Amino acid sequence: MNRAGKRRRAVLGASTSVIALGLAGGYAVAQSPRVIKVRARKFEYNPKVIEIKKGESVILELTTDDVFMGFNVPDLHVRADIVPGKISQLHLNLQQEGRIDFLCDIFCGDKHEEMQGYLMVS
Numbered sequence: 263m264n265r266a267g268k269r270r271r272a273v274l275g276a277s278t279s280v281i282a283l284g285l286a287g288g289y290a291v292a293q294s295p296r297v298i299k300v301r302a303r304k305f306e307y308n309p310k311v312i313e314i315k316k317g318e319s320v321i322l323e324l325t326t327d328d329v330f331m332g333f334n335v336p337d338l339h340v341r342a343d344i345v346p347g348k349i350s351q352l353h354l355n356l357q358q359e360g361r362i363d364f365l366c367d368i369f370c371g372d373k374h375e376e377m378q379g380y381l382m383v384s
């Protein structure tokens with residue numbers, strides 16, 4: 263085996279043991295992100311205000327039965343498409359308290375500009 267091959271094997275071995283320890287110690291379960299379901303429809307998000315604890319790991323599950331929409335958090339530079347019939351996930355772990363606005367960034371109809379909400383981190 264060449265040098266690069268050996269190094270790769272060593273790295274794989276290390277990460278495997280970390281996962282095994284996490285499961286044995288039980289903290290892999292404790293640290294699994296909280297899933298928050300967010301439904302989008304013309305022209306609102308439900309919930310409109312998403313409450314998150316500072317340092318909490320959350321996954322936003324974004325869905326719609328309506329039309330193609332977006333979920334954009336400009337201050338965090340993250341966004342996702344919301345596609346009818348699919349679940350889009352956005353993983354967040356916010357380290358600062360306060361209000362962070364989000365909005366729809368895909369034109370979805372006449373009140374598209376009003377489609378917004380905010381994350382409340384406390």
Ligand SMILES: [Cu+2]
Nearest residue numbers: 366368370374
């Ligand atoms: Cu829109």
